[in-house]
Amino acid sequence: MSEIAKASGLIDGPQEVMDAAQFADVSGVTHVLRFDEALCTGCGLCEAFCPMEVIAMKDGSPVAVAAEACWGCETCSGQCPVHAIRIEAAPGAGCAAEPEEPAPPLDKETRDRYREWAAVLRDVLGLRWHPVAVSLIRAGEPLPDVPEPTERLRYCQALMAARRGRALMMPANRHACPDGTSILGLTPIPAKLASGELYILFHKLDSVEAAQRMVGERPSLPARSVRATVTCPLDDPRCKAEVVAVIGTPEQMMWLSMATSYYTGHRHDFHASGYNAQCVETTLLPLTTRKINISFGCYGCRASSDVDDAMMMMGIPVTLMDDVVRGLRELGKRAIPQSRDKVYLPPF
Structure with a gap:
């Protein structure tokens, strides 16, 4: 287990492993x-x-x-x-579960605050897409009133849908990637992923030992500790966010990094590997470390979503958003426009 995982209070030791037959309880015939x-x-x-x-x-x-x-x-x-x-x-695959009392709607003050954050991010950075509010609904908590997709999606696909304006809630049986669900605490990890076998077949890593090390060092939440993921446009929030995910260019990520340290001057230690990008790097690490983190994307999210080759991602814990927005406003007064105007580029 990695030092960052230990420091974040995540699971201590290997993930719980389940075989395919046991996963039927989570999946259902869909x-x-x-x-x-x-x-x-x-x-x-x-x-x-x-x-x-x-x-x-x-x-x-x-x-x-x-x-x-x-x-x-x-x-x-x-x-x-x-x-x-x-x-x-399968017939009935999109049928909803038994109805239950939804969680109370988000209060107006919080909604307005999130919308203000979204406006600053989009206006100052010039984002093409919505910043995304991410929430993990813990076991035992009521589900918010957010629509579920009619077919299974990967977590990264839900993030990309939210950046285009679609709010989605996904319990385990709406997720299409068992790797992501095991990382985010919705399910145990399938045996073929825990063993590293599948990563070798994809030629993502050189050996079983390397694959097992990658799986063992990545952080994850305890199995069944999370009931559902919720991804919404930040300016259309449905429940309290824990992480704000931003998809943009490397230049936009640079300004977000600078905005985070505008009042402190500190440098950042980013953790990125190209594996499990959205679930680990954009979501789980910011959530548990309370620090921003960047991601270059991964095989899965780039192969299954419309994320552009020139795009990268950043996860920002909600606890930092007020400072990030304040810093970004200040950078937008001079530093950002001058840099984009190339004021020091000599004439040719």
Whole structure:
């Protein structure tokens, strides 16, 4: 376990691991796998890459042997070289859970404060998209009145949807990435991810030892300690935010870094690896360390969302937002416009 994880009060020791059959309790039957026998070559990549061990090869053909555990993550179809796999939502997949009394709505004072933050971030930085308010609803807490997606999404996809104006709440059975849910405390980690096996298949790391070290050193919340994730545009908040995620250019991230230290002059220690970008680097680290953190993105979020190649991310704990906004306002008076005007660029 990494020193930063220990210092943040996260889980002490390896994550809880569950096999595919146990994950059915979390997942429910929400997807149906269709295999096109005319196209299938029997290569077995779908079986190898499925993180939930849903697929097995029988007599040279893929069979869904644990369909109830399918998360609809589309790893199998994405890796199929002949596009012989189709994943469909099962009947009733979008049905809501039993109704319950929602959490009280956000008070007007907090809503107005968040909207003011959003306006400053967008106006001073020139952000193209909404800053995103992130909340983790803990086990035992009431759920806010926020719509769930009709199909499973990855956490990074929900963040990207929020930056475009869509508010979403996702319990575990609305998440499509079991890696992200295990990091954010919604579920235990699947065995094929805990072992490092899947990372080797993706050629993301050189060895099982390296993969296991990466998994072991990343921070995570205890399994089942979180009930749902909520991602909303910061100017359309639905519940109290814990982290503000900003997606923008490296130059915009620079100004946010400077705004954070405008009144103190301190330098930042950022933790980024290219693995588990949005769930660890943009969300969990700022949440638990109470410090800003940057992320370059990761394989998953860049392969499954519309984040631009020139974009990067920053997570800001809500406890720092007042100071960040004040510092940004000051930087916007002279430093930012002069820098963007290239006042020291010699004429050619």
